[in-house]
Amino acid sequence: MIRLRQLEAFRAVMLTGGVTQAAHMLHISQPAVSKLISSLEQTMGIPLFERRQGRLHPTHEAEFLIGEIDRAIASLEHIAQLTEDIRNQKAGHLRIACLPGFATSLMPEVVAGFLADREKVTMSIQTRSSARVREWIAAQQYDIGVADEFEGHRAVIHESVNIRTVCALSPQHPLAAQKVIRPEDLSGMPMIIQDRGNRFYHLVKQAFDDAGAILVPRVEVRQFATACILAKKGVGAAIVSSIDAAEYAGRGLITRPFEPSLPFRLDLLYPKYHPRSLLLQEFIKYFRESLQPFTLS
Amino acid sequence: MIRLRQLEAFRAVMLTGGVTQAAHMLHISQPAVSKLISSLEQTMGIPLFERRQGRLHPTHEAEFLIGEIDRAIASLEHIAQLTEDIRNQKAGHLRIACLPGFATSLMPEVVAGFLADREKVTMSIQTRSSARVREWIAAQQYDIGVADEFEGHRAVIHESVNIRTVCALSPQHPLAAQKVIRPEDLSGMPMIIQDRGNRFYHLVKQAFDDAGAILVPRVEVRQFATACILAKKGVGAAIVSSIDAAEYAGRGLITRPFEPSLPFRLDLLYPKYHPRSLLLQEFIKYFRESLQPFTLS
DNA sequence: AGACATCCATAACATAAAGTTATGGAGTTA
DNA sequence: TAACTCCATAACTTTATGTTATGGATGTCT
Numbered sequence: 001m002i003r004l005r006q007l008e009a010f011r012a013v014m015l016t017g018g019v020t021q022a023a024h025m026l027h028i029s030q031p032a033v034s035k036l037i038s039s040l041e042q043t044m045g046i047p048l049f050e051r052r053q054g055r056l057h058p059t060h061e062a063e064f065l066i067g068e069i070d071r072a073i074a075s076l077e078h079i080a081q082l083t084e085d086i087r088n089q090k091a092g093h094l095r096i097a098c099l100p101g102f103a104t105s106l107m108p109e110v111v112a113g114f115l116a117d118r119e120k121v122t123m124s125i126q127t128r129s130s131a132r133v134r135e136w137i138a139a140q141q142y143d144i145g146v147a148d149e150f151e152g153h154r155a156v157i158h159e160s161v162n163i164r165t166v167c168a169l170s171p172q173h174p175l176a177a178q179k180v181i182r183p184e185d186l187s188g189m190p191m192i193i194q195d196r197g198n199r200f201y202h203l204v205k206q207a208f209d210d211a212g213a214i215l216v217p218r219v220e221v222r223q224f225a226t227a228c229i230l231a232k233k234g235v236g237a238a239i240v241s242s243i244d245a246a247e248y249a250g251r252g253l254i255t256r257p258f259e260p261s262l263p264f265r266l267d268l269l270y271p272k273y274h275p276r277s278l279l280l281q282e283f284i285k286y287f288r289e290s291l292q293p294f295t296l297s
Numbered sequence: 298m299i300r301l302r303q304l305e306a307f308r309a310v311m312l313t314g315g316v317t318q319a320a321h322m323l324h325i326s327q328p329a330v331s332k333l334i335s336s337l338e339q340t341m342g343i344p345l346f347e348r349r350q351g352r353l354h355p356t357h358e359a360e361f362l363i364g365e366i367d368r369a370i371a372s373l374e375h376i377a378q379l380t381e382d383i384r385n386q387k388a389g390h391l392r393i394a395c396l397p398g399f400a401t402s403l404m405p406e407v408v409a410g411f412l413a414d415r416e417k418v419t420m421s422i423q424t425r426s427s428a429r430v431r432e433w434i435a436a437q438q439y440d441i442g443v444a445d446e447f448e449g450h451r452a453v454i455h456e457s458v459n460i461r462t463v464c465a466l467s468p469q470h471p472l473a474a475q476k477v478i479r480p481e482d483l484s485g486m487p488m489i490i491q492d493r494g495n496r497f498y499h500l501v502k503q504a505f506d507d508a509g510a511i512l513v514p515r516v517e518v519r520q521f522a523t524a525c526i527l528a529k530k531g532v533g534a535a536i537v538s539s540i541d542a543a544e545y546a547g548r549g550l551i552t553r554p555f556e557p558s559l560p561f562r563l564d565l566l567y568p569k570y571h572p573r574s575l576l577l578q579e580f581i582k583y584f585r586e587s588l589q590p591f592t593l594s
Numbered sequence: 595a596g597a598c599a600t601c602c603a604t605a606a607c608a609t610a611a612a613g614t615t616a617t618g619g620a621g622t623t624a
Numbered sequence: 625t626a627a628c629t630c631c632a633t634a635a636c637t638t639t640a641t642g643t644t645a646t647g648g649a650t651g652t653c654t
Contacts (some may be wrong), residue, residue: 004301044380050572054650072372083341154582273345277357
């Protein structure tokens with residue numbers, strides 16, 4: 001059987017031109033190299049060197065083989081390098097599934113920030129509906145999923161994050177001057193709301209009802225980003241997640257605290273039966289930290 | 298230090314899905330694999346499997362690494378394959394330097410025949426003047442050289458081969474009916490001859506002089522192949538090597554034995570201080586056998 | 595020529611890697 | 625609960641890989 005050590009010795013001799021120097025290169029004794037070389041010739045059944053005048057001269061076969069051997073050894077050394085990188089979380093691959101709304105706001109920034117000092121890390125980001133995200137996580141197709149309206153799944157663990165929401169207005173809106181916006185302020189005013197049936201819509205509706213205010217839906221949208229743009233154009237006021245609001249704030253959109261504070265619940269999903277890599281743990285930590293400024297309490 | 302054996306065990310477990318099957322695959326005992334895996338995890342500093350419910354489940358890192366490891370092991374196995382091929386002279390590389398005249402006649406056929414049942418053998422053929430061939434062989438740039446007019450060199454060993462020469466005529470030539478051609482038959486007839494100064498030219502001249510015949514040079518050429526074409530066209534008779542003559546015989550060129558028989562000396566050159574590979578030895582044998590039909594005595 | 599250094603091979607021995615059998619715990623299945 | 629599968633650990637053997645000591649062959653420098 002050809003041993004790796006024999007090939008390393010062979011390579012060292014070819015590189016240095018002699019057994020003695022090769023031994024120095026490998027930090028072992030000269031007889032050790034001598035033996036490795038002769039045992040390699042033995043097992044290969046091919047003379048690799050000619051012993052002439054007390055020196056080694058590589059045969060044609062040796063010169064033919066060295067290229068392949070060099071490549072093989074290099075690829076083994078590459079593995080050592082790779083494990084080093086993995087240990088330092090400098091290499092690896094993450095698969096993320098997230099909501100369309102999220103994929104265009106916070107996620108790119110988080111991913112970009114995370115990859116900045118992790119050159120060899122690769123990622124795939126898929127945008128899917130909450131239901132799809134849930135299924136794909138359960139099937140272990142992705143390492144982390146971001147969903148809303150999560151209702152639980154046998155093979156999925158989740159943690160919820162309550163995102164702070166704010167009222168978004170155009171600068172021309174009558175309430176633009178107010179520090180804080182309440183349902184009664186918005187009573188009877190046209191508003192951009194989430195799809196009816198959406199859980200967050202019901203939260204808003206409840207808040208209005210509790211305050212005895214009248215909710216006037218003008219436009220129904222799916223994504224907070226759309227709501228922000230419409231609000232900016234003066235179509236109406238909107239209660240949106242602070243994440244999306246931050247995207248458009250300072251670009252012609254006014255945001256004001258909304259009271260009572262309504263949490264927009266976001267769920268982070270993980271496959272239950274798939275061990276978390278060090279890199280994934282790092283990413284989760286980084287992601288949660290990035291969410292921090294937008295969370296409630 | 299990461300050991301090759303550990304990687305092999307790891308690969309086997311990833312392939313088979315379990316320690317026990319991996320042990321079968323490697324023809325070793327189950328505890329051996331167990332130990333290799335855990336020592337690999339130890340040295341890498343990365344958990345590669347999760348032990349859950351008495352089974353091994355590969356971690357994300359394991360799945361990330363297996364690709365590279367697979368590649369590395371494959372390239373090592375390739376080396377074993379390669380040495381096998383070299384032992385059977387099925388692989389290797391030969392570098393040939395030869396005369397232009399030779400490179401277009403016998404050499405391509407010899408090379409093609411030699412390569413026919415040696416799929417993985419590669420060759421490079423360079424055509425150079427005799428003087429260049431000599432220098433390149435001395436510099437160990439080539440494994441075998443074919444030259445004429447070789448005068449010796451410190452770092453070159455050579456063996457001479459005497460090639461039979463024949464008289465080439467067009468079918469319309471007055472001597473076409475003769476079985477054997479002698480100098481006196483050609484006396485006063487236009488002939489195609491080698492460059493004056495060439496050693497073979499002097500041989501021909503000497504033969505004519507000895508027979509008291511008059512040599513009438515019509516065209517001087519360097520290569521026998523050119524002489525053959527000219528002779529075929531009826532420009533004159535030519536004394537050419539039987540190798541080149543064979544190329545054109547049956548394609549409108551008549552060849553007749555020439556007496557006295559004039560040897561065209563060809564030299565096979567080898568670098569003196571470079572060991573001959575098994576493949577080279579095979580090639581030399583094959584080459585000399587191919588020359589056999591054309592040699593004198 | 596003789597002294598000296600260089601280079602490689604061999605012998606005798608030490609240590610680490612890689613394999614063995616024996617055994618047992620945890621989980622699955624009948 | 626008994627039988628079975630799967631993996632880990634312990635104790636031990638064999639093989640690889642290394643060591644130091646030694647010597648022969650070659651080249652170099654007086």
